[in-house]
Amino acid sequence: MRLSDRKFIFLVIFFLLGIAFTLQVRSTIDANRQKTATSLNIEKLKAQLSEEEKSRAYLEKLIDENEKKKEAYLKANVENKNDEQLKELKRELDSIKLMGGLTDVKGPGVIISLDDAAIKSTDTQIDYNDYLIHDIDVVRILNNLKGAGAQAIAVNGERIIATSEQVCAGPTIRINKSRYAVPYEIKAIGDPDLLYESLNKSEAVALMLEFKIKVEITKSKEIFIPKYNKNLDSLISALEVDKQ
Numbered sequence: 342m343r344l345s346d347r348k349f350i351f352l353v354i355f356f357l358l359g360i361a362f363t364l365q366v367r368s369t370i371d372a373n374r375q376k377t378a379t380s381l382n383i384e385k386l387k388a389q390l391s392e393e394e395k396s397r398a399y400l401e402k403l404i405d406e407n408e409k410k411k412e413a414y415l416k417a418n419v420e421n422k423n424d425e426q427l428k429e430l431k432r433e434l435d436s437i438k439l440m441g442g443l444t445d446v447k448g449p450g451v452i453i454s455l456d457d458a459a460i461k462s463t464d465t466q467i468d469y470n471d472y473l474i475h476d477i478d479v480v481r482i483l484n485n486l487k488g489a490g491a492q493a494i495a496v497n498g499e500r501i502i503a504t505s506e507q508v509c510a511g512p513t514i515r516i517n518k519s520r521y522a523v524p525y526e527i528k529a530i531g532d533p534d535l536l537y538e539s540l541n542k543s544e545a546v547a548l549m550l551e552f553k554i555k556v557e558i559t560k561s562k563e564i565f566i567p568k569y570n571k572n573l574d575s576l577i578s579a580l581e582v583d584k585q
Contacts, residue, residue: 458553476509481545489539
Protein backbone atom coordinates (compact mmCIF):
# COMPACT_ATOMS: atom_id res chain seq x y z
CA MET A 342 0.00 0.00 0.00
CA ARG A 343 1.35 3.31 -0.95
CA LEU A 344 2.12 5.97 1.64
CA SER A 345 -0.50 8.34 0.33
CA ASP A 346 -3.18 5.68 0.70
CA ARG A 347 -2.19 5.02 4.33
CA LYS A 348 -2.34 8.73 5.15
CA PHE A 349 -5.79 8.92 3.66
CA ILE A 350 -6.99 5.91 5.68
CA PHE A 351 -5.57 7.34 8.94
CA LEU A 352 -7.14 10.68 8.14
CA VAL A 353 -10.53 9.05 7.72
CA ILE A 354 -10.09 7.07 10.93
CA PHE A 355 -9.07 10.14 12.94
CA PHE A 356 -11.96 12.04 11.44
CA LEU A 357 -14.42 9.35 12.45
CA LEU A 358 -12.89 9.15 15.93
CA GLY A 359 -13.20 12.91 16.24
CA ILE A 360 -16.81 12.80 15.26
CA ALA A 361 -17.46 9.96 17.74
CA PHE A 362 -15.61 11.80 20.50
CA THR A 363 -17.53 14.98 19.77
CA LEU A 364 -20.82 13.14 19.85
CA GLN A 365 -19.84 11.48 23.14
CA VAL A 366 -18.87 14.78 24.69
CA ARG A 367 -22.07 16.44 23.53
CA SER A 368 -24.09 13.50 24.80
CA THR A 369 -22.38 13.76 28.20
CA ILE A 370 -22.89 17.53 28.32
CA ASP A 371 -26.56 17.19 27.39
CA ALA A 372 -27.00 14.48 29.97
CA ASN A 373 -25.36 16.66 32.64
CA ARG A 374 -27.46 19.62 31.59
CA GLN A 375 -30.61 17.54 31.77
CA LYS A 376 -29.56 16.17 35.12
CA THR A 377 -28.79 19.65 36.37
CA ALA A 378 -32.09 20.97 35.04
CA THR A 379 -33.95 18.09 36.62
CA SER A 380 -32.15 18.68 39.90
CA LEU A 381 -32.98 22.37 39.75
CA ASN A 382 -36.60 21.57 38.98
CA ILE A 383 -36.78 19.21 41.95
CA GLU A 384 -35.33 21.84 44.27
CA LYS A 385 -37.71 24.40 42.88
CA LEU A 386 -40.61 22.06 43.34
CA LYS A 387 -39.47 21.31 46.89
CA ALA A 388 -39.33 25.02 47.61
CA GLN A 389 -42.79 25.52 46.13
CA LEU A 390 -44.14 22.58 48.10
CA SER A 391 -42.65 24.01 51.29
CA GLU A 392 -44.31 27.36 50.59
CA GLU A 393 -47.61 25.65 49.85
CA GLU A 394 -47.41 23.71 53.10
CA LYS A 395 -46.69 26.90 55.02
CA SER A 396 -49.61 28.63 53.29
CA ARG A 397 -51.90 25.67 54.03
CA ALA A 398 -50.85 25.65 57.70
CA TYR A 399 -51.51 29.40 57.93
CA LEU A 400 -54.93 29.07 56.32
CA GLU A 401 -55.82 26.16 58.58
CA LYS A 402 -54.83 28.28 61.56
CA LEU A 403 -57.01 31.12 60.32
CA ILE A 404 -59.93 28.76 59.76
CA ASP A 405 -59.54 27.33 63.26
CA GLU A 406 -59.39 30.81 64.80
CA ASN A 407 -62.44 31.94 62.84
CA GLU A 408 -64.36 28.85 63.90
CA LYS A 409 -63.56 29.60 67.53
CA LYS A 410 -64.59 33.22 67.05
CA LYS A 411 -67.83 32.12 65.41
CA GLU A 412 -68.62 29.71 68.24
CA ALA A 413 -67.84 32.38 70.82
CA TYR A 414 -69.99 34.90 68.95
CA LEU A 415 -72.92 32.52 68.66
CA LYS A 416 -72.60 31.55 72.30
CA ALA A 417 -72.47 35.20 73.34
CA ASN A 418 -75.53 35.95 71.23
CA VAL A 419 -77.43 33.05 72.73
CA GLU A 420 -76.44 34.08 76.25
CA ASN A 421 -77.36 37.68 75.57
CA LYS A 422 -80.63 36.62 73.98
CA ASN A 423 -81.45 34.37 76.91
CA ASP A 424 -80.41 37.10 79.32
CA GLU A 425 -82.67 39.61 77.57
CA GLN A 426 -85.52 37.10 77.55
CA LEU A 427 -85.08 36.52 81.26
CA LYS A 428 -84.98 40.25 81.90
CA GLU A 429 -88.14 40.75 79.85
CA LEU A 430 -89.87 37.91 81.69
CA LYS A 431 -88.81 39.40 85.01
CA ARG A 432 -90.16 42.81 83.98
CA GLU A 433 -93.47 41.23 83.00
CA LEU A 434 -93.61 39.25 86.25
CA ASP A 435 -92.83 42.35 88.32
CA SER A 436 -95.55 44.27 86.49
CA ILE A 437 -98.10 41.50 87.06
CA LYS A 438 -97.16 41.24 90.74
CA LEU A 439 -97.43 45.02 91.09
CA MET A 440 -100.89 45.14 89.50
CA GLY A 441 -102.00 42.06 91.42
CA GLY A 442 -101.10 43.49 94.81
CA LEU A 443 -98.28 41.01 95.43
CA THR A 444 -95.55 43.61 96.12
CA ASP A 445 -95.06 46.23 98.81
CA VAL A 446 -95.75 49.70 97.43
CA LYS A 447 -95.55 53.29 98.56
CA GLY A 448 -96.68 56.62 97.23
CA PRO A 449 -98.91 59.65 97.91
CA GLY A 450 -102.56 59.19 98.78
CA VAL A 451 -105.09 59.42 101.57
CA ILE A 452 -105.72 57.76 104.92
CA ILE A 453 -109.29 57.24 106.12
CA SER A 454 -109.99 56.48 109.78
CA LEU A 455 -113.42 54.99 110.63
CA ASP A 456 -114.96 54.34 114.04
CA ASP A 457 -118.41 53.67 115.44
CA ALA A 458 -120.47 56.60 116.64
CA ALA A 459 -120.36 57.44 120.37
CA ILE A 460 -123.90 56.87 121.64
CA LYS A 461 -125.35 56.49 125.12
CA SER A 462 -126.36 52.94 125.97
CA THR A 463 -129.43 54.28 127.88
CA ASP A 464 -130.99 55.74 124.74
CA THR A 465 -133.65 53.20 123.76
CA GLN A 466 -135.25 55.26 121.01
CA ILE A 467 -132.59 54.60 118.38
CA ASP A 468 -131.44 51.65 116.30
CA TYR A 469 -127.86 51.04 117.38
CA ASN A 470 -127.03 49.35 114.09
CA ASP A 471 -127.32 52.69 112.31
CA TYR A 472 -124.42 54.00 114.40
CA LEU A 473 -122.11 51.10 113.78
CA ILE A 474 -119.77 50.54 110.84
CA HIS A 475 -120.82 47.60 108.67
CA ASP A 476 -119.18 45.79 105.81
CA ILE A 477 -121.30 47.70 103.29
CA ASP A 478 -119.86 50.98 104.59
CA VAL A 479 -116.32 49.75 104.00
CA VAL A 480 -117.24 48.38 100.58
CA ARG A 481 -118.71 51.76 99.55
CA ILE A 482 -115.55 53.56 100.64
CA LEU A 483 -113.38 51.11 98.73
CA ASN A 484 -115.51 51.40 95.58
CA ASN A 485 -115.33 55.16 95.80
CA LEU A 486 -111.53 55.04 96.09
CA LYS A 487 -111.26 52.68 93.13
CA GLY A 488 -113.53 54.92 91.06
CA ALA A 489 -111.30 57.90 91.89
CA GLY A 490 -108.21 56.12 90.60
CA ALA A 491 -106.70 54.51 93.70
CA GLN A 492 -103.83 52.26 92.62
CA ALA A 493 -103.40 50.33 95.87
CA ILE A 494 -105.66 49.98 98.92
CA ALA A 495 -105.30 48.36 102.34
CA VAL A 496 -107.69 48.01 105.28
CA ASN A 497 -106.00 47.60 108.65
CA GLY A 498 -102.87 46.48 106.82
CA GLU A 499 -104.74 43.92 104.68
CA ARG A 500 -104.01 44.49 100.98
CA ILE A 501 -107.19 44.61 98.94
CA ILE A 502 -106.98 42.53 95.77
CA ALA A 503 -109.58 41.31 93.27
CA THR A 504 -110.70 38.42 95.47
CA SER A 505 -110.63 40.23 98.83
CA GLU A 506 -113.88 39.99 100.76
CA GLN A 507 -115.28 42.42 103.31
CA VAL A 508 -117.83 40.50 105.36
CA CYS A 509 -119.53 41.70 108.49
CA ALA A 510 -119.23 39.17 111.31
CA GLY A 511 -120.99 40.52 114.38
CA PRO A 512 -119.05 43.48 115.79
CA THR A 513 -116.12 42.73 113.46
CA ILE A 514 -115.36 42.67 109.74
CA ARG A 515 -113.57 39.78 108.04
CA ILE A 516 -111.03 40.91 105.45
CA ASN A 517 -108.90 38.37 103.57
CA LYS A 518 -110.18 35.75 106.06
CA SER A 519 -108.88 37.76 109.05
CA ARG A 520 -111.21 39.45 111.58
CA TYR A 521 -110.83 43.09 112.55
CA ALA A 522 -112.78 45.26 114.95
CA VAL A 523 -113.14 49.03 114.91
CA PRO A 524 -111.45 51.37 114.43
CA TYR A 525 -110.67 50.77 110.76
CA GLU A 526 -107.86 52.44 108.90
CA ILE A 527 -108.06 52.50 105.13
CA LYS A 528 -105.00 53.55 103.14
CA ALA A 529 -105.12 54.34 99.44
CA ILE A 530 -102.33 55.34 97.06
CA GLY A 531 -103.25 57.66 94.21
CA ASP A 532 -103.71 61.35 93.51
CA PRO A 533 -104.34 62.76 97.04
CA ASP A 534 -106.48 65.66 95.80
CA LEU A 535 -108.72 63.49 93.61
CA LEU A 536 -109.17 60.83 96.29
CA TYR A 537 -109.86 63.37 99.00
CA GLU A 538 -112.39 65.30 96.92
CA SER A 539 -114.12 62.13 95.77
CA LEU A 540 -114.58 60.90 99.33
CA ASN A 541 -115.79 64.24 100.67
CA LYS A 542 -118.47 64.36 97.98
CA SER A 543 -119.47 60.72 98.33
CA GLU A 544 -122.89 59.65 99.57
CA ALA A 545 -121.28 56.90 101.66
CA VAL A 546 -119.29 59.38 103.78
CA ALA A 547 -122.23 61.78 104.04
CA LEU A 548 -124.46 58.96 105.32
CA MET A 549 -121.94 57.87 107.96
CA LEU A 550 -121.45 61.45 109.13
CA GLU A 551 -125.23 61.82 109.43
CA PHE A 552 -125.22 59.01 112.00
CA LYS A 553 -122.24 60.48 113.86
CA ILE A 554 -119.91 57.75 112.69
CA LYS A 555 -116.37 59.02 112.95
CA VAL A 556 -114.82 59.64 109.54
CA GLU A 557 -111.45 61.32 109.25
CA ILE A 558 -109.76 61.79 105.88
CA THR A 559 -106.18 63.04 105.62
CA LYS A 560 -103.83 63.50 102.68
CA SER A 561 -100.33 62.05 102.85
CA LYS A 562 -97.25 62.54 100.70
CA GLU A 563 -96.10 58.97 101.28
CA ILE A 564 -98.10 55.94 102.28
CA PHE A 565 -96.78 52.42 102.67
CA ILE A 566 -99.09 49.56 101.70
CA PRO A 567 -97.90 45.97 102.22
CA LYS A 568 -98.34 43.20 99.70
CA TYR A 569 -101.04 40.53 99.89
CA ASN A 570 -99.47 37.86 102.09
CA LYS A 571 -102.08 35.13 102.20
CA ASN A 572 -102.11 31.82 100.30
CA LEU A 573 -103.05 32.58 96.69
CA ASP A 574 -103.81 28.96 95.79
CA SER A 575 -106.89 28.92 98.00
CA LEU A 576 -108.30 31.91 96.11
CA ILE A 577 -108.27 30.13 92.73
CA SER A 578 -109.06 26.58 93.80
CA ALA A 579 -112.23 26.55 91.66
CA LEU A 580 -110.47 27.77 88.53
CA GLU A 581 -108.73 25.85 85.80
CA VAL A 582 -107.02 26.95 82.59
CA ASP A 583 -109.13 26.72 79.43
CA LYS A 584 -106.77 25.03 76.94
CA GLN A 585 -109.00 25.55 73.90
